[in-house]
Amino acid sequence: MLKKIIFTAVILIIGIVTGKFLFGSTDHTVMPSPNDLYRNTGSKGTSNLIQEKQFNGTIHEVKNGGLIQDAVKKAVPGDLIRVFPGTYKETVYIDKDDISFQGIIKEGEWPVLNGSKELNDAFLYSGNGIRIENFKIVNYKGNGIMGQAGNNFVLRNNWIIDAGVYGIFPQYGMNGLIEHNMLTGIEDAAIYVGMCENIDVLHNEVYGNVAGIEIENSRHCLVENNLAYDNTGGILAFITPGLPIKTTFDVIIRNNFVNKNNHENFGAPGSIVSGIPPGTGILVMAADDVIIENNIITGNDNAGIIITDFKNGGAEASNDPDSEPNPDRIVLLDNFMIDNGNNPVGELKALMLTQLSTKGPDILAIGGGEGSSIRDKERYRTWGLGNFGNAEVAGTGDVKSFLLDQPAEPREISKKDLGEMIYYGICSGCHAYDIRLIGVPMNVIQMIYKDNPQGIVDYITHPKNLREDYPEMPPQDYLSEEAKIAVAEYILTLKK
């Protein structure tokens, strides 16, 4: 008996030691390749982010207890910030270009940004070329990731829970990829593409939000292979009036699962989405040229697809004469739709009674709009599709991605143009060519610094008051070195 126990114990010890040897974690973690940041892992081949690009920046590491923002302050364009597992309570703002953020997930432990319902937003960026991946973002009041005007962004593999109003919200951006994110508990749209162009939203899971994915006042957007369930509304393509960019068109919604989006609407009173009836699969409001193809749309209790103008959309907002309110040229192709409309609410319920029906439809079109079409209309239970023609579009297969072949590049500015902008945009407040304003005339400066632009650069960086009859010049050290030499050279070429 004792022998047997000892034997078992020995085997166990050997087992533990062997196991530790075979599977044991070491301090060495294999890091993901920085070059992967520049690739689109979602769709293959046709969509190129900046695929040819090789990472050659500096890697800044942030570990638990550190601040990600401190790394941002140090980073220069091209750098990568790696964030290790831990909890980070901060708002990270990025007003620089080409900065990447890579969370390091170790044995299931994520780097977590926690706003404790006190902080506003987790990531705020305005730069171009921002990439954010592998973060868990929880308990913010505003947004998980918010972009204002940054182009060429990649936001992926983020896990966002109750980040407030929007989960991922790029605004005024061009050429961006949002993929492989999971978002829940968002009181407006989990993924909200607002006033953007050329955006792919791929392979995301959105559930338990008021709106799953919303394309608003944006063009050339692909929403593909996403799973949207248990939201109030699954996938939305909208025009919201009163915004400075007025149109939504050229949107493809395909190969998505849009199931049981029957969540109670917990949107903030007055918000546009607070008018979405629970049980709405896909909602097209006022947007044009939307193609809905090959989606599996099931179990949405109000209706599978609703196509509506702004007036019937349920949102209560001021009219905007510059915003065209009707959905035009909507195309519905081969969608799998069953079990929708089991429990219509609000306007649709009233409509149901007039239709002498006990169920809501798979597809409802209500209000204005023209030129829309559908393939195999007889497959579905439809209301209001009387003026829909037969779809002439064969499919959207030729569109693999709306991402640009080349990144949206910043405007090309020559040195002379930059110098001219600075001279007239700033210097001319105090200087004119051949007269005294507040500062010394430029023709005098030209004589002093003939063939010596660097002399001007040195002076404007650290002005010394050389002339008693003039006030001291404030330092222009806020200009970059490139800007200073550009304006110095420009000044030396002035002729009037």
Added chain:
Amino acid sequence: MKRLSLILLSLISIGFLYDKVSDFYSVPGTEPNYAGIQNDYIELCATCPPGFLLNEENKCISKNLYQQYESLQDAGVGGLKTALPKVRDGFSPQQVDLGRYLFFDPVLSKDGSMSCATCHDPNKGFSDGLSVGQGMNGSKLNRGTPSLWNVAYLKKLFWDVRASSLEEQMQGPLYAENEMGNTPENLLLSLNQIPTYRRLFAEAFPDREVNDSISLFEIYTSIAAFESSLISLNSKYDQYAHGFHEALNEKEIEGLNIFRSFVARCAECHTPPLFTNQQVAVIGSPEPDGLKLDPGAEITFNDPTRRGGFKVPSLRNIEKTGPYMHSGNFKTLKETVAFYNKGRGHAVPKNEKLYLHWHIWEPDLTDYELDRLVDFLKTLTDESFTPKVPVILPSAVVKQDKISS
């Protein structure tokens, strides 16, 4: 020797051109003084105001660092490094300078008591420091005087967006009985009687006969030219936006981040770089005591869903242009930002149905955050291109004649 020749040269050039141009702009604060000066002294400036390049066609072309950037659909809204909306430029330096004289000249009003600058005072951010504007004989108007900084970028003018150009806008106050009280006929008559103006208009509009009468078109064009020259794009914020992050201190950056956060949502309507998206918004801000709810854009569009709607104003130089909101109900910036924190519709009169903007909600900002917002708003101040008030006006002598007759 070299140094001496430099000084000599600069003295000569200064002496030679001083009269023509030195009058154009300076630090604000100069008091106008019309008395006893020969008005024939006035000559129009041949160089562009600051912020503009003079091209080969004698036109002033706007130049600034935001021209380095793009904006989506050229809408001029976005983030920090975003292009501005399309600018109104291309006036000649002479038109701009003539516009400056007209702008400051009370001869434009019916009784010679008010100029444009009476309400749009350069020392008060081109506004008047009052809750609501004050017209001729002290009559109180309904709305606050909007600032004129950066109007060259605005597509719609007046709080209720009823004008689509500066030329259209200025005819409002010029001819309103309770503002400047003039008529087009009287305006033409008064200006055409002033020899200096006859000469200056002929110079600013060289394509017509020298002896032709001054036309309304020329008057409107000149004033629009001057107003379009009021550019403010060199604030501390702008330095930050262009990449010099030390321009703002920690508290101001905190304020910027609150400003653009989706909790406060300020930037959703006051969108950079102009700090307005130029839309109409119904926000439900209260009228001062005793004033009825102003229907605003409801009248312009004959649309009850726009009741109480007003143009989103630019926030540039906002520090200088209080009191705030369309009828100046809030004296300070702190009171103004606090309004947005008090809940959606909290100040809407009970019997009113307003279609409040969806961004008006309950952001639940702390008092600390409101203070940081104010810190940030003050970084939008830049008056470095403030034009100079003319020392003499073409109407100075004639004005006395008029009063005696």
